[in-house]
Amino acid sequence: MFHHVTVLQHEAVEALNVQEDGIYVDATLGGGGHSELIAQRLGSEGRLFAFDQDEEALQATQERLQKYADRITYIHANFRRLQEELATFGVNKIDGILFDLGVSSPQLDDAERGFSYQKDAPLDMRMDRTQxxxxxxxxxxxxxxxxxxxxxxxxxxxxxxxxxxxxxxxxxxxxxxxxxxxxxxxxxxxxxxxxxxxxxxxxxxxxxxxxxxNDELGAFTEAVQAGVQLLNLHGRIAVITFHSLEDRICKEIYQEAAKGCECPPAFPVCVCGRQPSVKIITRKPILPTDEEVATNRRAHSAKLRVAEKILE
Structure with missing residues (x-):
C-alpha cells in the first residue's frame, strides 16, 4: 500500500488561498495529502491538475481520492513538463501551484526501489521507472x-x-x-x-x-520558473523544500521575480522599466511545528516559501 505522511499539509494549502472556481496544480502528488485538501476547497467549476512521475503513486492516490474524481486530472509526467502538459488541456494560466520536494516515504521504504542504503536491493533510484x-x-x-x-x-x-x-x-x-x-x-x-x-x-x-x-535540481528550477509564469494575477506558488540546495534555488527564483527597477541610483527616473512580477509572502520560511517533527522525523528539515503574482 502506498502510504505517505504529508509534511506542512495545512500550512501549504492555506498559503495557496484556494478559490472554489480556480485552477490549481499539485506538481508533486505523492500520497495526495495536499491534493485532497485542495480538492475539498474546490467547487464544481474548479479544477486540480495533479502531476507525478511515479506511476505507482498516481494509481494508488487516484484510488484513494476517488470521491474527488470530478475535479482532479492526473498527469503522469515530470513537473518540468508543466507548461506543455497543461497546454494539452487548453490551460495556460493557473491560480496556484504547490511543490513538495520530499521523496515519498513509500519510495524510500520500498527496498526494491533502490533508494535505501540500509536495505539490499538492485541499484535503481529512478522516480520514473520508465526513464x-x-x-x-x-x-x-x-x-x-x-x-x-x-x-x-x-x-x-x-x-x-x-x-x-x-x-x-x-x-x-x-x-x-x-x-x-x-x-x-x-x-x-x-x-x-x-x-x-x-x-x-x-x-x-x-x-x-x-x-x-532524476536531474531533480534541473527539473525543479525549470518547473518553478514555469510555475511563476503560469500564475494569474494574485495567484500563488508554494514550495516545500528539504535541503539547502533546493531552498536556495527557490529563494533565488522568487527574489529574481520580485526585483523592480535596476537603474543606477544616480538616474533621476527609471529607464529600464522593470517591475516586480511577484511579491514574496514569506520573508522567512514557514517551518513545521515541534509536534509535527515529533510525529514525522522526515519533517525536520522542511521549509515552506510562498510568493504571489502581482504583475501579469
Whole structure:
C-alpha cells in the first residue's frame, strides 16, 4: 500500500488561498495529502491538475481520492513538463501551484526501489521507472571526476573524491549491482573517525546519486520558473523544500521575480522599466511545528516559501 505522511499539509494549502472556481496544480502528488485538501476547497467549476512521475503513486492516490474524481486530472509526467502538459488541456494560466520536494516515504521504504542504503536491493533510484538512466548505470559508467563532482555538489560530501575513486576501483573488477554493495564501498572510503559520527556514512552519497539520476535540481528550477509564469494575477506558488540546495534555488527564483527597477541610483527616473512580477509572502520560511517533527522525523528539515503574482 502506498502510504505517505504529508509534511506542512495545512500550512501549504492555506498559503495557496484556494478559490472554489480556480485552477490549481499539485506538481508533486505523492500520497495526495495536499491534493485532497485542495480538492475539498474546490467547487464544481474548479479544477486540480495533479502531476507525478511515479506511476505507482498516481494509481494508488487516484484510488484513494476517488470521491474527488470530478475535479482532479492526473498527469503522469515530470513537473518540468508543466507548461506543455497543461497546454494539452487548453490551460495556460493557473491560480496556484504547490511543490513538495520530499521523496515519498513509500519510495524510500520500498527496498526494491533502490533508494535505501540500509536495505539490499538492485541499484535503481529512478522516480520514473520508465526513464533509461538508473543509479546502477550512473555508478558504473560515469567518469571518476564527474562522480566526485555530483557527490560534492549534491551531497555536500567532503570525501567525494575518495568515494568516487573507490567506486571506480571496485567497478573495474566487477559492476556494482546493489545498494548495500555501494553503501559498503562508501563507508570504507570515509576515514574511520568520521564514520563514527553524523549518521550513516553513505547518506550524503546516496542523496547525491538520487538527485543526479532524476536531474531533480534541473527539473525543479525549470518547473518553478514555469510555475511563476503560469500564475494569474494574485495567484500563488508554494514550495516545500528539504535541503539547502533546493531552498536556495527557490529563494533565488522568487527574489529574481520580485526585483523592480535596476537603474543606477544616480538616474533621476527609471529607464529600464522593470517591475516586480511577484511579491514574496514569506520573508522567512514557514517551518513545521515541534509536534509535527515529533510525529514525522522526515519533517525536520522542511521549509515552506510562498510568493504571489502581482504583475501579469
Amino acid at each position: 533509461p538512466l538508473s543509479a546502477k548505470g550512473l555508478v558504473n559508467t560515469w567518469p571518476e571526476q564527474e562522480l566526485a563532482s555530483i557527490i560534492w555538489r549534491y551531497g555536500e560530501e567532503r570525501f567525494s573524491k575518495r568515494i568516487a575513486h573507490a567506486i571506480c576501483q571496485a567497478r573495474a573488477e566487477a559492476p556494482i549491482e546493489t545498494t548495500l554493495q555501494l553503501a559498503e564501498l562508501v563507508k570504507n572510503a570515509i576515514p574511520a573517525a568520521t564514520r563514527r559520527t553524523g549518521g550513516h556514512p553513505a547518506k550524503r552519497t546516496f542523496q547525491a546519486i538520487r538527485i543526479a539520476v
